[in-house]
Amino acid sequence: MKNVGNANYVQIDYEIQTHENEGTTILPSPEAYRRFKWTKEYFNEKPKEGYFIWARKSSDRPLITRISISSKNVSQNPANLVVIEKDVKARIYSICNAVKKDLCGNHVGSSKIILKENSRLVMNHFHRWGKEDRVNSGLEIFLGNGSEISDVYKCLEVPMRLNMENNIYLEEGSSANLVMTILAKHGEVKMHDSTFLNGRGSRGISRIRMIGDEKSRIVAHSRMIANDAGTGHVDCMGLLLAEDSSINAIPELVNNNKDASLTHEASVGKISEEVLNYLRSRGLTEDQAIDLVVAGFLGEEDPIVIEGQVIPLKSYM
Amino acid sequence: MLEIDNLSVKVDEKNILKKINMEIKDGETHALLGPNASGKSTLVYTMMGFPNYKVTGGKIVFNGKDITDLPIEERTKLGIASAFQHPPSIKGLKLSKLLEKIGRRTIDTEKFSVGTDLLEREVNVNFSGGERKLSEIIQVIALNPNFVIFDELGAGLDVENLEKLSSLIKSELYDKSILLITHRGRILKFLKPNIAHVIIDGEIVCSSEDWKKTWETIRRYGYEKCRECELRSDRL
Numbered sequence: 001m002k003n004v005g006n007a008n009y010v011q012i013d014y015e016i017q018t019h020e021n022e023g024t025t026i027l028p029s030p031e032a033y034r035r036f037k038w039t040k041e042y043f044n045e046k047p048k049e050g051y052f053i054w055a056r057k058s059s060d061r062p063l064i065t066r067i068s069i070s071s072k073n074v075s076q077n078p079a080n081l082v083v084i085e086k087d088v089k090a091r092i093y094s095i096c097n098a099v100k101k102d103l104c105g106n107h108v109g110s111s112k113i114i115l116k117e118n119s120r121l122v123m124n125h126f127h128r129w130g131k132e133d134r135v136n137s138g139l140e141i142f143l144g145n146g147s148e149i150s151d152v153y154k155c156l157e158v159p160m161r162l163n164m165e166n167n168i169y170l171e172e173g174s175s176a177n178l179v180m181t182i183l184a185k186h187g188e189v190k191m192h193d194s195t196f197l198n199g200r201g202s203r204g205i206s207r208i209r210m211i212g213d214e215k216s217r218i219v220a221h222s223r224m225i226a227n228d229a230g231t232g233h234v235d236c237m238g239l240l241l242a243e244d245s246s247i248n249a250i251p252e253l254v255n256n257n258k259d260a261s262l263t264h265e266a267s268v269g270k271i272s273e274e275v276l277n278y279l280r281s282r283g284l285t286e287d288q289a290i291d292l293v294v295a296g297f298l299g300e301e302d303p304i305v306i307e308g309q310v311i312p313l314k315s316y317m
Numbered sequence: 318m319l320e321i322d323n324l325s326v327k328v329d330e331k332n333i334l335k336k337i338n339m340e341i342k343d344g345e346t347h348a349l350l351g352p353n354a355s356g357k358s359t360l361v362y363t364m365m366g367f368p369n370y371k372v373t374g375g376k377i378v379f380n381g382k383d384i385t386d387l388p389i390e391e392r393t394k395l396g397i398a399s400a401f402q403h404p405p406s407i408k409g410l411k412l413s414k415l416l417e418k419i420g421r422r423t424i425d426t427e428k429f430s431v432g433t434d435l436l437e438r439e440v441n442v443n444f445s446g447g448e449r450k451l452s453e454i455i456q457v458i459a460l461n462p463n464f465v466i467f468d469e470l471g472a473g474l475d476v477e478n479l480e481k482l483s484s485l486i487k488s489e490l491y492d493k494s495i496l497l498i499t500h501r502g503r504i505l506k507f508l509k510p511n512i513a514h515v516i517i518d519g520e521i522v523c524s525s526e527d528w529k530k531t532w533e534t535i536r537r538y539g540y541e542k543c544r545e546c547e548l549r550s551d552r553l
Contacts, residue, residue: 273368275405277389281390282393282419292415292418296410
């Protein structure tokens with residue numbers, strides 16, 4: 001198996017390859033489960049596949065994981081565990097995809113991220129699936145005191161069915177900034193994320209960007225729960241591009257502490273005529289104007305840079 | 318350059334513009350003065366071809382071509398551009414990206430005193446009044462047009478900013494034909510129009526080469542005076 005772009009963990013169908021960075025242990029999860037007894041408290045059960053990343057030293061070099069489906073009727077069940085030690089800074093690019101559109105794959109992934117005291121993680125997930133795939137993913141993030149995470153999830157080609165559940169738990173002085181971007185076309189997406197502000201001074205932001213194109217249905221339920229004096233913001237924005245698409249955005253604020261402050265904003269609609277006419281007055285056709293608004297809505301891609309070299313995302317897909 | 322011939326316009330079944338006539342020649346600057354709700358912005362949107370503005374009579378001719386029924390983007394491609402008074406906010410779209418997409422001319426951001434901060438912000442999202450005007454002017458300059466409409470350029474700007482933007486227009490669009498739409502007229506002394514028109518209730522009631530006298534009359538007596546003042550004899 002060719003290791004493209006020095007990815008640290010590559011799983012294609014069931015075949016696995018790992019490559020360690022200095023100061024970071026990277027193993028298939030079953031091996032980590034065997035070698036490190038302490039991991040048992042984090043894995044819900046004995047893992048069958050998936051990656052284990054244990055960052056003990058800060059590094060400028062990003063870690064890259066890739067889990068791909070490349071054959072028909074593959075069923076993957078990765079259980080991933082990421083542990084960032086105290087005061088360590090890390091960056092991870094996590095890619096999951098089907099290399100063809102008609103593989104009828106099944107991907108059931110669960111990930112757990114542990115950030116110890118004052119650690120920092122920038123995590124970018126890029127997902128791309130085939131029209132007949134089924135995907136279920138669960139993500140849990142535990143933030144220790146003073147730790148920070150920026151977690152960006154982007155899926156611009158959704159499977160037939162995508163279910164996601166994210167739970168984020170914040171301790172004192174920690175912060176989480178989550179951005180989830182979905183472009184759904186010919187697919188059904190259900191997203192459910194909950195951010196628990198469990199420590200004083202914790203800060204949570206959850207932003208969801210959804211685009212509903214032809215024959216798509218998106219339900220996004222985003223909750224911010226304050227159990228201590230933290231601040232939280234939920235932001236759900238949806239753009240409908242087709243008559244046969246629908247978006248159900250449900251922001252929810254639960255405040256159990258009088259010193260906490262929670263806010264939300266939400267909007268779902270089509271691109272306004274006013275915006276389209278304005279862009280047309282700049283010489284763009286209506287289709288060009290729609291493309292530009294959609295591209296802006298989806299946000300720019302953070303390029304993968306390894307030792308100063310920019311590596312196109314598509315080389316991992 | 319641009320000729321408006323007996324133009325009548327309806328918006329939501331209501332007649333707004335009534336038999337408007339105007340001719341703007343190459344390199345000329347005209348001002349259109351009028352009170353609120355007199356039809357000034359309706360004329361802007363009609364000239365730009367916005368679909369809700371229905372032409373019920375007359376025509377607009379640009380460089381000899383009848384553009385009355387031309388789509389918005391086709392008019393822009395012919396060389397017509399407008400800096401709007403109330404441009405919409407576009408979440409997610411950075412001003413730099415928009416300029417990259419529409420630009421027919423490179424913008425020297427240092428010369429234009431445009432901070433990278435403004436360029437990297439989403440178009441019109443939380444822009445101050447001055448930033449909004451600057452963004453509109455930069456976009457117009459980037460389009461490299463032959464004819465430009467400035468809708469209420471002076472609104473919400475202090476004198477210093479107005480002067481700054483006016484000198485930007487003078488240096489970058491010095492040979493273009495310009496139509497200044499204004500309610501308060503402060504911009505006139507900076508851009509000194511060749512002809513000032515006054516519009517009231519959708520009708521042009523006065524057109525004069527003496528913009529100073531026109532503005533002085535309005536300033537002293539209000540727009541209603543324009544209906545019967547002596548400058549009417551100066552109408553072109």
